[in-house]
Amino acid sequence: MSDGHAEQPHPSVGLDDVVHHRARLGILTVLGQVRKATFSYLKSQLRLTDGNLGRHLEVLAAEELVTLIKGYEGRRPRTWVEITDAGDAALAAEIATLKQLVSRFEQHGALPRQDR
């Protein structure tokens, strides 16, 4: 058990809600890999509804982490989503913080129980 004073802030303090949210982290990690994808590809990869995916894409676009490109493929309207440089940077920062969290967890996991 612990009490009292703050030392270093915990890694979770550095997480950005815009990027950390489950659905938005999913969108950014898929796009971090494929760079550009259709709305329907993201939907199927991330198992999100149209409404949900649309809403989270708007949040990311408002922060300029993705760009939405509306167009046609033949006669069918299509939306493409592309990650921006700011999106890449935000994703890299999130991943770095998650790695800190995971490594903290794994360090304490190695301690014998009475030392926690």
Add this chain to the structure above:
Amino acid sequence: MSDGHAEQPHPSVGLDDVVHHRARLGILTVLGQVRKATFSYLKSQLRLTDGNLGRHLEVLAAEELVTLIKGYEGRRPRTWVEITDAGDAALAAEIATLKQLVSRFEQHGALPRQDR
């Protein structure tokens, strides 16, 4: 750019919003390490307001991931928070999924840009 069919679901699909939320992930990772802490210790570690911390603790307690213990230290009322076995299991599952996400990110990061 990618289009079309779903293969394996993306690791983010396996994230649980209850545990993944930034503040709640912070609470659980601190408690995963120290097992039991006072409200004020969590507050200072996680840089949360009383209201915010209280609200997220209630969510975690409702899911039986933490137990809240109210008592006194001398004459001062105190709240202790303890992680449950279910909390440990949920945290371990979240960490395992985050590791998958991070390792996917690091694999694609090693590819030359034109192969993405």
